[in-house]
Amino acid sequence: MDLITPGTGLIFWQLFGFLGLLFILIKFAWKPMLAALDERESSIENALKAAETARNEMANLKTENEKLLAEARLERDNILKKAHEASLKMIEDAKLESGKAGAQMIANAKAVIETEKKAALTEVKNQVAILTLEVTEKLLRKTLSDDKAQKELVDQFIKEANIN
Amino acid sequence: MTRKLLFLSLLVSAFMLGFSSPTLAAGSEEDKTSFIMHHVVDSHEWHFATFGHTHVTLPLPVIIYSGDRGLEFFSSKDFQNHETHAFGKEYAHEGYFIDDHDHLGRVDGASFIEFSITKNVAMMFLVMIVVAYVSLSAASHYKKNGAVAPKGAASLIEPIVIFVRDEIAMKSIGPKYKKFVPYLITLFLFIWFGNLMGLMPGAANMTGNIAVTFVLAILTFILTNWNGNKDYWKHVFATPGVPIPMLLIMVPVEIIGLFTKPFALTVRLFVAITAGHIVLLGFIALGFIFESYTIGIVSTLMVTFINLIELLVATIQAYVFTLFSAMYIGSAVAEHEHVDHH
Numbered sequence: 001m002d003l004i005t006p007g008t009g010l011i012f013w014q015l016f017g018f019l020g021l022l023f024i025l026i027k028f029a030w031k032p033m034l035a036a037l038d039e040r041e042s043s044i045e046n047a048l049k050a051a052e053t054a055r056n057e058m059a060n061l062k063t064e065n066e067k068l069l070a071e072a073r074l075e076r077d078n079i080l081k082k083a084h085e086a087s088l089k090m091i092e093d094a095k096l097e098s099g100k101a102g103a104q105m106i107a108n109a110k111a112v113i114e115t116e117k118k119a120a121l122t123e124v125k126n127q128v129a130i131l132t133l134e135v136t137e138k139l140l141r142k143t144l145s146d147d148k149a150q151k152e153l154v155d156q157f158i159k160e161a162n163i164n
Numbered sequence: 165m166t167r168k169l170l171f172l173s174l175l176v177s178a179f180m181l182g183f184s185s186p187t188l189a190a191g192s193e194e195d196k197t198s199f200i201m202h203h204v205v206d207s208h209e210w211h212f213a214t215f216g217h218t219h220v221t222l223p224l225p226v227i228i229y230s231g232d233r234g235l236e237f238f239s240s241k242d243f244q245n246h247e248t249h250a251f252g253k254e255y256a257h258e259g260y261f262i263d264d265h266d267h268l269g270r271v272d273g274a275s276f277i278e279f280s281i282t283k284n285v286a287m288m289f290l291v292m293i294v295v296a297y298v299s300l301s302a303a304s305h306y307k308k309n310g311a312v313a314p315k316g317a318a319s320l321i322e323p324i325v326i327f328v329r330d331e332i333a334m335k336s337i338g339p340k341y342k343k344f345v346p347y348l349i350t351l352f353l354f355i356w357f358g359n360l361m362g363l364m365p366g367a368a369n370m371t372g373n374i375a376v377t378f379v380l381a382i383l384t385f386i387l388t389n390w391n392g393n394k395d396y397w398k399h400v401f402a403t404p405g406v407p408i409p410m411l412l413i414m415v416p417v418e419i420i421g422l423f424t425k426p427f428a429l430t431v432r433l434f435v436a437i438t439a440g441h442i443v444l445l446g447f448i449a450l451g452f453i454f455e456s457y458t459i460g461i462v463s464t465l466m467v468t469f470i471n472l473i474e475l476l477v478a479t480i481q482a483y484v485f486t487l488f489s490a491m492y493i494g495s496a497v498a499e500h501e502h503v504d505h506h
Binding site: 002003004005006007008009010011012013014015017018019020021022024025026028029030031032033034036037039040043 | 227279284289292318376
């Protein structure tokens, strides 16, 4: 047989043999295989995409958490500051209030003391007056117990009265 | 691993030498090299080895169709001398004979068509069976297990399928690649397995036969032109940006271009594989031509070396044939944006 002249038999068998092989392999090998490969590739791609999304979500969540945390911290600081201010104000107020009340009480006490003092003085004056009167009475009674003395006194009074 | 491969290759070469030596050692200078052409071309019987005067051959069916006698079946044994296995006009059988150049002829000279299962046809069927077996067992893995990681035959075939799909079809054809992937994979595997199995001792030079490469090229040609879009045909018959008088020259050139593509495919694979076989056998023949052990040893080492290169060539040629097929198809289905940048 010749090197460069194609044989009719070989062309015939090669043509139909190859077409048969092509048909069988396309139907039973390449279609299921390519489909499986596509499926696997798409599943891998989906998995990668899902992982990417999850990672993004995680990152988002983290930043959100941090934001929340920062907000909470700020809030806490604010509250503490306000509480501190409030307590300070309350102490100040209390001090002011107690000072006022004390002053009031002192003033009241002073007034009461004054009144009591006045009352006591009046009482003392009255007692002194009564005592004086009683002493005077007793003295007068002693002095004027004889007539001579009574007469001298009357004369005395008359004299004085005449001069005036 | 490399050492083992070298050793194996040496063994194989020695094996080939052992088989060929008895016939080669005796005979004239021309006889010592004639086996090369005998191996490279097709044959009506499959000759494996000769021990002394015993020929180990596989007789093959001879199928003939003629207008007057219809379909006839013979065996190649019918047309040869049973002792020497030689063909010749003197061994004519039922009006047919095979001459000493392995040509089938009819005694009365009437016309006929031959559909014989020759050595290359038998080899082709063998390759197809191996390709089909490997591919189908690879596919069954996915049928059984679904879209999971490959195992067994699937791990051999899957990288090839992915390579052909992603590196050849996707890159050379473009967005419409999907339809052509099965054809390209089959093409690649058939040529690759054919090339590799052709390197085995006693095998036929099937992918180095012009009829085989011609049919494969014709299939690519049909697929290319069947799928040719408007742009593709417009490019052939009215190349954009070319003045009308120039078209008188351009159109015939473009039409010839359509046919040079399959011609190039046919010749490239045929030449690459046949040349490889001729070089291998030439080195084997050296030792017998010079009748020297030294040259025998050196040529055996060279045969080992060339065999390793042939393994590479087998793969490269399968890749190149598939790649060019994909590129031709790609040129036919591509959507051009004609903005006169020619």
